[in-house]
Amino acid sequence: MPQVALALGDKLVITAPHLEDLLQALQQRGFTLIGPTLHQGDLVYDELASVADLPRGWTDEQEAGVFRLKPREDQVFFGFAMGQHSWKAFLLPPRTKLWQAERQGHGFEIVPNQAETPKFAFIGVRPCDLHAIAVQDRVLLEGLYVDPFYQARRRSAFIVAVNCTRAGGTCFCASMGTGPQATSGFDLALTEILHGPEHYFLVEVGSNQGAEVLQEVPHKPATAAVQLQAENMVQETAAHMGRRLDTVGIKELLYRHYDHPRWEEVASRCLTCGNCTLVCPTCFCHAIEDVTDLSGQQAERWRRWDVCFNVDHSYIHGGSIRPSAKARYRQWLTHKLATWIDQFGCLGCVGCGRCITWCPVGIDITAEVRAIRESEKKE
Amino acid sequence: METLQPILAAHPFLSGLESKHLENLAECASLVSFNPGQMVYTEGQTATHFYLIRYGRVALEIHTARRGAITLATVGEGDFLGWSWIVSPHRWHIDARAIDLTRAIAFDFSCVLRHCEADHDLGYEFMKRFAVVLAQSLRFLKLQLVDVYGA
Amino acid sequence: MVPNAPVPRPHPANPAVPMLTQPFQIRRVRQETPDTFTLALQPAWGAAPFCFLPGQFNMLYAFGVGEVPISISGDPANTQTLVHTIRAVGTVTRAIQKLKPGQVLGVRGPFGSHWPVAEAAGHDMVIVVGGLGLAPLRPAIYQILAHRAEYGNFELIVGARTPGDLLYYKELEQWRGRFDFRVHVAVDSAGPEWRNNVGVVTTLIPRARFDPWHTTALVCGPGVMMRFTVQELLQRGIKPENIYVSMERNMQCGIGLCGHCQLGPYFICKDGPVFAFDQIEKWFALREI
Numbered sequence: 001m002p003q004v005a006l007a008l009g010d011k012l013v014i015t016a017p018h019l020e021d022l023l024q025a026l027q028q029r030g031f032t033l034i035g036p037t038l039h040q041g042d043l044v045y046d047e048l049a050s051v052a053d054l055p056r057g058w059t060d061e062q063e064a065g066v067f068r069l070k071p072r073e074d075q076v077f078f079g080f081a082m083g084q085h086s087w088k089a090f091l092l093p094p095r096t097k098l099w100q101a102e103r104q105g106h107g108f109e110i111v112p113n114q115a116e117t118p119k120f121a122f123i124g125v126r127p128c129d130l131h132a133i134a135v136q137d138r139v140l141l142e143g144l145y146v147d148p149f150y151q152a153r154r155r156s157a158f159i160v161a162v163n164c165t166r167a168g169g170t171c172f173c174a175s176m177g178t179g180p181q182a183t184s185g186f187d188l189a190l191t192e193i194l195h196g197p198e199h200y201f202l203v204e205v206g207s208n209q210g211a212e213v214l215q216e217v218p219h220k221p222a223t224a225a226v227q228l229q230a231e232n233m234v235q236e237t238a239a240h241m242g243r244r245l246d247t248v249g250i251k252e253l254l255y256r257h258y259d260h261p262r263w264e265e266v267a268s269r270c271l272t273c274g275n276c277t278l279v280c281p282t283c284f285c286h287a288i289e290d291v292t293d294l295s296g297q298q299a300e301r302w303r304r305w306d307v308c309f310n311v312d313h314s315y316i317h318g319g320s321i322r323p324s325a326k327a328r329y330r331q332w333l334t335h336k337l338a339t340w341i342d343q344f345g346c347l348g349c350v351g352c353g354r355c356i357t358w359c360p361v362g363i364d365i366t367a368e369v370r371a372i373r374e375s376e377k378k379e
Numbered sequence: 380m381e382t383l384q385p386i387l388a389a390h391p392f393l394s395g396l397e398s399k400h401l402e403n404l405a406e407c408a409s410l411v412s413f414n415p416g417q418m419v420y421t422e423g424q425t426a427t428h429f430y431l432i433r434y435g436r437v438a439l440e441i442h443t444a445r446r447g448a449i450t451l452a453t454v455g456e457g458d459f460l461g462w463s464w465i466v467s468p469h470r471w472h473i474d475a476r477a478i479d480l481t482r483a484i485a486f487d488f489s490c491v492l493r494h495c496e497a498d499h500d501l502g503y504e505f506m507k508r509f510a511v512v513l514a515q516s517l518r519f520l521k522l523q524l525v526d527v528y529g530a
Numbered sequence: 531m532v533p534n535a536p537v538p539r540p541h542p543a544n545p546a547v548p549m550l551t552q553p554f555q556i557r558r559v560r561q562e563t564p565d566t567f568t569l570a571l572q573p574a575w576g577a578a579p580f581c582f583l584p585g586q587f588n589m590l591y592a593f594g595v596g597e598v599p600i601s602i603s604g605d606p607a608n609t610q611t612l613v614h615t616i617r618a619v620g621t622v623t624r625a626i627q628k629l630k631p632g633q634v635l636g637v638r639g640p641f642g643s644h645w646p647v648a649e650a651a652g653h654d655m656v657i658v659v660g661g662l663g664l665a666p667l668r669p670a671i672y673q674i675l676a677h678r679a680e681y682g683n684f685e686l687i688v689g690a691r692t693p694g695d696l697l698y699y700k701e702l703e704q705w706r707g708r709f710d711f712r713v714h715v716a717v718d719s720a721g722p723e724w725r726n727n728v729g730v731v732t733t734l735i736p737r738a739r740f741d742p743w744h745t746t747a748l749v750c751g752p753g754v755m756m757r758f759t760v761q762e763l764l765q766r767g768i769k770p771e772n773i774y775v776s777m778e779r780n781m782q783c784g785i786g787l788c789g790h791c792q793l794g795p796y797f798i799c800k801d802g803p804v805f806a807f808d809q810i811e812k813w814f815a816l817r818e819i
Contacts, residue, residue, distance in 0.1 A: 147787055258819070316779060342795030343795055519729055522755075526691065527730070529691065
């Protein structure tokens with residue numbers, strides 16, 4: 001063990017067997033480990049007991065509307081891109097109880113939900129998803145009002161990022177400036193390297209807590225050669241990314257084209273199922289639901305994820321503001337790539353590609369934007 | 380002899396009209412007043428005059444057997460009243476009834492038409508203003524049909 | 531970032547927990563029209579005075595049924611009584627309608643932007659409302675009348691479908707008797723017993739007296755009514771930045787987090803509901819937006 005304390009920005013190497021030590025160090029600090037694992041033939045984020053739960057030796061094949069798990073020829077831990085889940089399921093859960101109320105005489109008393117905040121360590125967060133968490137931070141923590149439930153979970157979370165050494169089939173983070181290299185927003189960032197018989201992780205320290213945790217894991221300094229190799233692998237990934245989205249002037253582009261015929265065209269394919277919003281790591285819309293027990297003495301308020309592709313999403317007495325599929329698709333896409341900029345000062349898309357993979361009819365956000373952009377060139 | 384010209388010039392419908400045109404129109408004009416409840420004109424009557432309202436309020440009504448008088452609209456201060464005079468056979472197609480004490484300038488339409496024929500500049504100026512009144516009442520009528528408070 | 535900086539606004543009594551509703555007791559109920567009623571509320575446990583600015587709204591909660599956004603209709607100078615005028619059109623508003631004096635409902639707020647009443651000092655004021663639109667503007671009327679000397683001409687233009695649909699009928703009659711502002715009323719249809727204007731509310735705009743260059747107009751009513759009213763006001767020469775409208779959307783959280791009330795780049799609940807027309811002109815014209 002080295003004598004000097006680790007500091008922010010330090011780069012170390014831990015060998016593959018010591019990944020388990022890292023997970024144990026986090027568990028000992030009271031973190032519940034959440035990471036990629038196989039469940040009923042699908043790749044999900046769920047609780048990990050040890051490295052044995054990681055989908056080691058598996059990879060994913062992704063295309064528009066296609067996701068398939070395949071065995072790899074090697075035994076790397078993080079040899080896949082990502083599944084349909086994103087970390088928002090843990091920071092902004094699909095259902096949250098906000099409070100409950102009890103009748104008292106003519107009135108009632110409100111009891112806030114004071115359930116203990118879970119303390120999560122996220123293992124294997126991709127750089128695009130780090131950006132997605134940062135985007136949700138802006139939405140839920142940095143505006144006029146703060147979401148206290150998100151805030152509590154977010155504050156106590158520990159993030160182990162993993163740099164991408166292979167581009168997923170629908171990824172376009174390189175063009176969004178959100179990957180494939182993690183640059184901020186993590187406690188520790190790993191690059192997994194399998195080089196002949198050598199299997200190890202280059203680890204970058206991103207926070208003081210990250211340094212403290214890593215201190216407890218056997219590590220050695222990273223040589224310049226190892227660092228260079230990791231960089232090259234990430235650069236290769238960027239170079240092999242099959243999709244790109246040109247974001248230059250994208251807000252103005254979309255603001256110019258609210259009446260573009262392309263909206264009608266995409267609406268003829270869109271099923272308005274809302275899969276894209278559920279898999280999107282930045283989508284934050286939620287519905288508020290009030291319920292009572294049968295006796296009418298107790299009431300609860302819940303919120304659950306909502307989907308802007310539902311007709312009800314914009315319902316006011318008398319009808320929906322956006323009855324047509326065209327209007328709802330346009331709302332989703334222009335929110336992600338245009339109005340979000342006015343609202344939060346950043347894009348609402350991080351290029352993870354989930355909405356492309358998990359769209360049952362394979363609608364591709366990059367292709368839709370390109371179609372609108374190219375129609376201007378023809379004019 | 381006292382002239383009605385200043386009174387004509389003060390009405391929004393005629394504001395800005397050249398004084399020679401006002402002079403011509405004044406020859407066709409007379410001042411009239413209607414007591415509350417008094418009919419200004421009645422459906423089916425021959426339309427001989429149109430009115431520029433100076434004060435008061437007039438209801439435009441259609442009389443129905445079962446519901447009595449239905450008010451379609453009201454006109455008031457500064458408004459133009461009665462355009463049936465302009466189309467043959469020059470008969471009023473609804474009732475106009477004063478709600479409040481109403482003072483107006485009544486124009487003999489055959490006199491006005493004669494002046495407009497003789498001086499097309501006046502005729503054009505008059506028709507331009509008349510078109511605005513028509514367009515505006517059509518616009519308001521359409522809104523009324525939409526039932527904005529129910530929609 | 532949003533093009534126009536948000537106007538300063540008071541925060542809810544306890545901004546740390548804007549998601550929690552506070553129990554308020556119903557003191558009085560008054561039927562305004564067949565489907566509309568006005569509630570006077572007081573904090574159930576004698577809590578702090580309730581401060582708001584004209585145009586802001588509260589989320590009202592019927593126990594176990596749900597919550598609805600309702601604008602505040604009382605006098606902003608009265609911090610003891612909270613007044614809401616509600617139309618019973620949905621599950622929640624119908625549940626609230628069933629409540630009687632002494633019973634309790636939940637109040638969360640105040641939320642949203644306000645009518646620029648204090649900001650418009652020195653101007654002529656024109657208020658145009660249709661139907662229920664008078665409810666969110668009544669606090670502005672109170673505030674203008676309380677500081678009457680600070681304004682020029684003040685014209686209130688009120689439209690409704692029939693005389694029976696006019697809100698605050700008695701108060702309108704009192705206002706019409708005042709010398710310090712003019713009240714114009716128009717209904718879409720009426721029988722012969724109605725001795726006032728018949729016609730759409732926009733017909734009254736050409737008659738209002740104001741200096742268009744120094745006038746602030748506040749408009750609230752159904753969407754179509756606001757669109758045509760704004761056109762008439764623009765035609766009279768009022769500048770788009772001096773015309774204010776109040777927008778309506780599905781609102782569930784009231785604090786800009788649930789995403790339902792978006793109108794282009796705006797969250798109506800926190801950037802609105804009151805907007806300067808030049809701020810939302812572009813979105814006003816788009817359909818299904």
